[in-house]
Amino acid sequence: MTDITPGLLMIIASGFVPYLPHHLRQIFILIAIAFSSVSLTAGAGMHWTINILGQELILHNADNLTLPFGVVFHLAAALNVVYGWHERRPVEHTAGLAYAGAAIAAVHAGDLITLFIWWEATAITSVFLILARGTERANNAAMRYLLVQVASGVLLLAGACLYWREAGSLSFDIMELGSLGTWLIFVAFGIKAAFPFLNGWLQDGYPEATIIGTVMLSSFTTKLAIYAFARGFAGTEYLVWIGAAMTAFPVFFAVIENDLRRVLAYSLNNQLGFMIVAIGIGTELAINGAVAHAFAHIIYKALLFMSMGAVMYRVGTANATELGGLYKSMPLTMIFCIVGAMSISAFPMFSGFTAKAVIMKAVGYEGLIYVYLILLAASAGVLHHSGIKIPYFTFFSHDSGLRPKEAPMNMLIAMAIASVFCIGIGVMPTTFYQILPYNLDYQPYDASHIVGQFQLVIFAMLAFTFLMRFGFYPPEIASTVLNSDWLYRKFAPFIGKPILTVLNKIAEGANTVLISFAIQIMARILYIFKHPVMGPVTPGPAAIALLTLLMSVLFLVNIL
Amino acid sequence: MSNLNQHLRKMGNYASLFLVFLGILLIISEFFVHRHGEIELEDLPIFPVIYGFSASIFIVVVGIVLRRILMRKEDYYD
Numbered sequence: 001m002t003d004i005t006p007g008l009l010m011i012i013a014s015g016f017v018p019y020l021p022h023h024l025r026q027i028f029i030l031i032a033i034a035f036s037s038v039s040l041t042a043g044a045g046m047h048w049t050i051n052i053l054g055q056e057l058i059l060h061n062a063d064n065l066t067l068p069f070g071v072v073f074h075l076a077a078a079l080n081v082v083y084g085w086h087e088r089r090p091v092e093h094t095a096g097l098a099y100a101g102a103a104i105a106a107v108h109a110g111d112l113i114t115l116f117i118w119w120e121a122t123a124i125t126s127v128f129l130i131l132a133r134g135t136e137r138a139n140n141a142a143m144r145y146l147l148v149q150v151a152s153g154v155l156l157l158a159g160a161c162l163y164w165r166e167a168g169s170l171s172f173d174i175m176e177l178g179s180l181g182t183w184l185i186f187v188a189f190g191i192k193a194a195f196p197f198l199n200g201w202l203q204d205g206y207p208e209a210t211i212i213g214t215v216m217l218s219s220f221t222t223k224l225a226i227y228a229f230a231r232g233f234a235g236t237e238y239l240v241w242i243g244a245a246m247t248a249f250p251v252f253f254a255v256i257e258n259d260l261r262r263v264l265a266y267s268l269n270n271q272l273g274f275m276i277v278a279i280g281i282g283t284e285l286a287i288n289g290a291v292a293h294a295f296a297h298i299i300y301k302a303l304l305f306m307s308m309g310a311v312m313y314r315v316g317t318a319n320a321t322e323l324g325g326l327y328k329s330m331p332l333t334m335i336f337c338i339v340g341a342m343s344i345s346a347f348p349m350f351s352g353f354t355a356k357a358v359i360m361k362a363v364g365y366e367g368l369i370y371v372y373l374i375l376l377a378a379s380a381g382v383l384h385h386s387g388i389k390i391p392y393f394t395f396f397s398h399d400s401g402l403r404p405k406e407a408p409m410n411m412l413i414a415m416a417i418a419s420v421f422c423i424g425i426g427v428m429p430t431t432f433y434q435i436l437p438y439n440l441d442y443q444p445y446d447a448s449h450i451v452g453q454f455q456l457v458i459f460a461m462l463a464f465t466f467l468m469r470f471g472f473y474p475p476e477i478a479s480t481v482l483n484s485d486w487l488y489r490k491f492a493p494f495i496g497k498p499i500l501t502v503l504n505k506i507a508e509g510a511n512t513v514l515i516s517f518a519i520q521i522m523a524r525i526l527y528i529f530k531h532p533v534m535g536p537v538t539p540g541p542a543a544i545a546l547l548t549l550l551m552s553v554l555f556l557v558n559i560l
Numbered sequence: 561m562s563n564l565n566q567h568l569r570k571m572g573n574y575a576s577l578f579l580v581f582l583g584i585l586l587i588i589s590e591f592f593v594h595r596h597g598e599i600e601l602e603d604l605p606i607f608p609v610i611y612g613f614s615a616s617i618f619i620v621v622v623g624i625v626l627r628r629i630l631m632r633k634e635d636y637y638d
Binding site for chain 1: 565568580582587589590595596599600601602605606608609610616618622630631632633
């Protein structure tokens with residue numbers, strides 16, 4: 001039983017989900033997740049391999065790196081089931097279960113082909129979470145999302161084939177960046193990890209998904225990419241600088257974004273940057289930091305998306321311009337949102353603090369001063385947009401006139417569980433660190449660290465207060481902020497349309513010429529048929545034409 | 561002004577005062593706690609205070625500039 005790839009049972013079970021009645025369906029999904037998680041107890045090693053066309057595919061590979069991702073992916077999948085319990089339509093539950101299963105199976109892939117299969121499966125299953133929204137805008141976003149995700153898979157497959165030729169192995173293990181194959185794999189991972197300029201799909205697609213869908217999406221795809229980088233490219237120096245850029249850029253966009261779920265998508269991008277930096281450093285301490293951060297991040301980011309989803313469920317929007325003053329109507333949602341906000345802002349006693357501290361220590365230990373300063377500034381930025389902007393504009397700010405009911409009970413329960421994890425990881429770091437890939441003898445709670453962190457976050461909050469009080473803070477405006485998806489939504493059509501028009505004209509012209517040629521040839525052939533060569537008479541025009549043709553063929557054969 | 565808006569204003573005032581109070585406490589704590597960071601620069605007195613505050617201001621200022629360049633109408637892509 002434990003040899004079966006974790007996640008596979010979830011994918012199989014998803015086939016039954018649409019046929020089950022509402023409550024039974026949710027229980028069935030939870031049972032499927034529980035059964036799937038049993039495979040996590042298999043321990044380190046290769047537990048399931050198959051031979052296809054002379055290639056050994058490793059379907060279930062487990063080690064210290066797969067375990068934390070396996071655990072947190074199962075946990076996130078279960079939380080999503082509780083959060084979406086009220087939803088009677090089966091589409092999100094079916095897609096969500098298969099999507100989570102595919103991500104979990106991908107984490108346990110021991111070779112690049114198996115990884116590719118599950119990599120693409122995450123794309124195909126997750127797109128239904130956007131399509132389920134049912135609006136034209138969501139459908140368009142879903143198609144763009146799918147194109148980008150499938151492109152990532154195609155690059156991965158091409159890279160895997162080249163890598164197989166170069167290295168003679170398909171094994172998914174540490175790779176050295178240099179050959180075309182490894183670069184293609186690197187870019188494929190980079191698309192899913194939302195590298196700068198490859199990130200447009202994330203902020204474009206996630207906020208267009210359904211309420212439950214966005215929570216599900218936030219947990220798996222990008223963290224699968226983080227896992228893939230940690231396994232394949234740990235210690236690749238480029239990642240340090242790419243990651244540093246990832247932490248910085250989204251912060252500025254988040255400040256001016258009006259859709260709060262899109263703000264969270266930017267902050268998700270920024271958090272991935274911290275993990276990418278740590279993977280780029282690649283030491284045991286840094287990899288521990290990346291994994292710890294991924295683990296904690298999945299939960300607090302899901303919590304934040306859940307709280308925004310709960311608000312959206314009640315009032316129908318997540319735009320800051322339309323929200324405000326909901327603290328009285330939705331007090332529990334507000335509390336859970338603030339727990340998520342304090343976690344992502346790395347307040348002491350919350351999960352972000354214990355996880356991010358390990359990364360910062362690793363960066364400091366390597367003497368990467370500029371990177372350290374960028375990450376520190378980005379931490380202040382996270383506090384600004386996720387820590388303050390999200391709860392402030394939703395629950396406080398001004399009276400929006402909205403008086404909704406509190407979130408449904410199932411949503412509250414899911415948010416409460418996530419909050420317990422956020423605080424639990426924050427107050428029990430030593431227990432939390434035990435799940436990390438390498439031994440970690442580190443205590444984040446000393447007076448120096450606590451005071452330093454409080455100084456950073458409190459003065460970042462004071463800066464926000466100062467800007468708000470004196471009217472310098474940019475007002476929320478219903479708008480679209482251009483992101484890298486602009487390149488393929490506006491720029492490429494702008495450049496491509498005239499080129500295509502010219503090429504079309506040329507093709508039409510060539511077509512006309514070819515058709516006229518064909519008409520002439522047909523006319524000649526018809527003429528020959530209508531004027532057959534008859535007896536020993538003076539040759540007519542048809543006979544001359546036929547003779548010329550024969551002579552030409554003979555001449556050609558002769559000279560060749 | 562609605563009741564809720566008055567409430568929110570009051571809460572905002574209290575929260576601001578509380579933050580200022582916390583800020584003062586944290587600056588005073590520098591004299592009692594031997595604070596040290598992961599890099600040498602961080603060991604400078606009240607470094608996180610200055611860095612946290614100025615980084616936040618910088619981010620918002622850049623955000624304002626960025627908005628002028630990148631902001632479009634809500635239906636820009638429609």
